[in-house]
Amino acid sequence: MSDLRAYAWSEAHKPDPASAPVRVYVWELPVRVSHWFIFLPIVVLSFTGYYMHNPFIVARSSTQFLMATMRFIHLVSGSVFIAAFILRMYWFFVGNHWSSWRSFWPIRRRQWRGMGNMVAYYSFLKKDLVHHVGHNALAAVTYLLMFTLMLIEIITGLTLYTHVRGPWLLAPLFSWIPRVIDIQNLRLIHFCIMFSFFAFVIHHVYSAVLVSWEERNGLIESIFTGYKFVPRDELEEESSWQGK
Amino acid sequence: MFPSNESFVGALQKKGVNRRRFIKFCAAMTATLALPPRYVAQVASALEKAKKPVLVWLQFQDCAGNSESILRSSHPSVLEVVLDLLSWEYHEIIMAGAGHQAEAALERVVKEEKGKYLAVVEGAIPLADDGVYCTVSGKTALDIARRVCSNAAATIAAGACAWDGGLVAAAPNPTGAVGISEAVPEAKVINLGGCPQNPANTAAVLVHYLTFGELPAVDQYNRPLFAYGRIIHDQCERRAHYDAGRYVQEWGDEGHRRGYCLYKMGCKGPQATYNCPSVRWNDGTSWPVKSGHGCIACASHRFWDTRSPFYDRLPSVPGFGADVTAGQIGMGVTAAVAGATIVHGIASAVRDRMRTPPGASTPPATRGPAEKN
Amino acid sequence: MARIVVDPVTRIEGHLRIEAEVNGGAVTDAWSSGTMFRGIELILRGRDPREAWIWTQRICGVCTTVHALTSVRAVEDALGIEVPANANLIRNIIAASQYVQDHVIHFYHLHALDWVDVTLALKADPAKTSQLAESISPWPKSSRAYFKGIQDRVKALVESKQLSLFSSGYWGHPAYHLPPEANLMAVAHYIEALEFQKDYIRIHAVLGGKNPHLQTYLVGGMAASMDPNEPGATINDERITFLAELASKAQAFVDQVYVPDVLAVASFYRDWFGRGEGLGNFLSYGDYPLGGVKDSTRFYLQRGAIFNHDLSKVHPVDPANVTEYVTHSWYQYADGDQNAKHPYQGETSPKYTGPKPPFEHLEVDQKYSWLKAPRYQDHPMEVGPLSRMLVAYASGHSEVKAAVDGVLAKLNAPATALFSTLGRIAARAIEAHVMAGQVSKWVAELGEKLGHGDLRIHNGDKWDPDTWPKEAQGFGFHEAPRGSLGHWVHIEDKKIKNYQCVVPTTWNAGPRDAKGQRGAYEASLLKTPIADPERPVEILRTVHSFDPCLACAVH
Ligand code: HEM
């Protein structure tokens, strides 16, 4: 993987002038699948979870099982969410360069600089965006943070599940947790993290739209198709430090 | 109130408790302890043989609610049976002796019954400022607890205060109050949480001790599993309403009158373990949720701080006021981010007008490679 | 001259210590000290005022419910909330049944053993006991065989040499005067009263889920829902029937057991109509609103104060005149300990300056108690059933007047005999009689409202804290079984800023103030004869006549 150009285009399709954007296959299928199977359950989990927190619809008839249904859906979508999350975790280690865990950790000076650039861009101190093939470094740490919060959400969710279900299969794994952090505080954490997802999604979608639009780089489509359009010099540049 | 050299049933019969009533009592105790019915006979025979072991009941930073609760014991003449099963030698709220005579009675038990008697503790024990916040006969609660509980065969912490400091230890815990296990770590303690504890459980623990010579199985907080092993919410008679989504929305509304679920009114039943719904209170008459108010999880660890505010679903978020809910904060943060995004979007649109987009002159034309994998 | 210390004072709620100087066989000075402090007023700060009642109720488990009621009233006063009539009625039923419960338990289980020698019951002739019982009351449990059975149990107990709770009493003390038959009857009723109290208090379990510590109050009303036909409602037709049954059983018990026993015991201890007189100042906030709490003219028990034993004048009461001293209490005030403070300005800053435990004696000329010293217009006041009955009597309350006059006639004593140790006991019994009747009436009234479809139990206008002003303060009161109880709350930003409780036993058991005026216990112990300083049963008699509750007093 050290020469990314080999990745980006074949001998048969030599690229045009140096400045022209290149179509690059960035997001492999498992990344895209896990992305959407994280996103969709979060929508469902947030709705059902919020209902569990505050049952804003109240049943009138005696044949409805609103809360029980909400809880059931919460658990089913929670399971899908956990599966997608595990898939993505697995891909951290076997996926391509852009999905590898390495590209999320801000360990290189370059990544820190990239983050500075992004902050400057967002705060209108810098007019133009520096292109990245994968994530920009700022986005990467945010994703890392989100993955961590997802993990906490899963752990607290499973702990609550173990708690409300009483001792069960998961008990050895999770039942010690409420002894350390009170179950009500675990609920509070589980609840508050939901809002961090809300806040994240707003910003996340917005910046995706912003960047796609301003940079005409097909960012949004990329999370569906896997392909991004990257200026050649960026690809070259990234390839030059990559692997060192 | 019967001679210790007589058999228990004989003594009971003498005072008019007949065999049938006694067996009924044993059956009730066996059920409370969640023992299979075949144990009824064992419980009965153990109680028949029982000589009266000595019990002392200490009160420290308490409200006497647990003592009163014991007075309301009401399974088939539990009070009589409990009084008859044990020689209750010291209990300030009800004992005949006072002052020096009372002190002497306690001292006699500690000396003469060393290692054999049971101690019950009610109330918290203040550790701050050398324990001056609670003294009896000029001695601190801590001194008395150390002496009495470390020499007892077992100590029962009756109620939240004795278990984990209870209300007295709620923030800011002005007197440095703790429960008996923390004050006297060497004591062998079983914790009966609750504010107050339910006397049916206390009686059952005593009966278990008398029957099997040991305390019943406990959970991680040293609470007997038979009473604290299940979540209130799972045993609640309003549970079907919860599952169906039928909730009380305002006090006194139609749902309230029909006995709908109190979840939206802050009920902490889903966060509480205890056997209220099954044993109930005051001779099985009722329990808080049945009578129309949510549970406050009074048998949960440090419930005063962890389960309050009692009319909100979740605890308040540290650093925010008691009146701000996590939901409000979450919505606020979400709205703020949304607002900031809109502003940023407008600003970006303006910026976009002021520059040439990249690649505008050279439309993307290049093809990438065939998909790998 | 000898210093007598009684610590622990038992058969009371809480941790009370009495120190007394005895000269020439009588008490010449006395100090009352509460030796336990929890700091509940401090723990309440920063919490939601709507749940303050849940916390304050735990001030005391004996007079459970009373701090809950007072607390919701304080917050309702602060926020200007009027509760629906049903809620008021339910509160009255709960509070009045608490009187009956508390008074019965007090007489039999906390106080009787000061007058009754359990061991003497062995000498009684059960046949004569039966005669005695039948001569004073129609109560059915009065046969020879019944009393014989009780006597056998006492005998078995004594022979076992494991006397349980009775092991360390002052048995054989020369101050015990009851004949053996009366002792036996009292022991029988001690046991019956134990059964009675647990049965009767199911009134609280129905309305409040459990006792102690009912879980049914709400700022704005009650959580006991009402619907005649819904089995899921807290109060429905079936429950009304049950409540009515309990209430009428209680009337029978009070009228046929408790009151006759009090009269019987009093007739053998007439000396005690002249002892334990105390302050002569009596305070009652009045209670049992028949309209709203604001309309004190429509309280079932009147509001008023009596000074210097003068029953000819009932003074109006304004809670603005209540203050507390800490001159002899282990607290400090920011501007000096000589001042008195109204509870709205109240401070609770504990500062222990007493001897280091273990200690022999308190430093009684300095600070010596965890109780503050409440004063009304700078006067120490006695509160409790006696104060209430005197205020009601002097205000012309018809039921109270009839009951008091009846009792006085039976005992052949003048009204002034009430200013005494026995007077407190008699007043408590009279009150139990009057209020047991009220419980029945109010239950019937509740049943009627249910029948008429009046189902409102809560006023939710101010339930949402967003409807509250930035700042508010309020006063809640209640005539608790032991006397006048007040909570003062200051709310700021939807949270409790300051909370002060001035409690019946704080009034009665409090220490001296800046002027050296004694509290009610201290004053009433003066001149008490002491036959045996090692076994001061006489001190217990007078102190117990107040029904002390120290957990309340200090909180
Ligand atoms: C993005 C993911 C998730 C979100 C936004 C979410 C949201 C919520 C919310 C808002 C609540 C109600 C909190 C309260 O007020 O008590 C809740 C409760 C709960 N969640 Fe989740 N949740 C998520 C993931 C999970 C997962 C992965 C599980 C695992 C099985 C789970 C299991 C539970 C359980 C068991 C409860 C408690 C139900 C109860 O108290 O009866 N959640 N969730």
Ligand code: HEM
């Ligand atoms: C709960 C909702 C969402 C979460 C938690 C989430 C999370 C993520 C994460 C973790 C990544 C990095 C991909 C990876 O390495 O796995 C990502 C990328 C991406 N997501 Fe989402 N996403 C969410 C919703 C959406 C939505 C609704 C869109 C639609 C526009 C979207 C568009 C994208 C795009 C365009 C990328 C690639 C961005 C980049 O290169 O940095 N996401 N998302």
Ligand code: NFV
């Ligand atoms: N003093 C006192 Fe209480 C009463 N009654 C209450 O306010 O006892 Ni516990």
Ligand code: SF4
């Ligand atoms: S646990 Fe509750 S009932 Fe028991 S002493 Fe403490 S406050 Fe009172």
Ligand code: SF4
């Ligand atoms: S009332 Fe409380 S315990 Fe009962 S089902 Fe509803 S939430 Fe659960």
Ligand code: F3S
């Ligand atoms: S408050 Fe306590 S009494 Fe039972 S219903 Fe809840 S655990």
Ligand SMILES: [Mg+2]
């Ligand atoms: Mg106070």
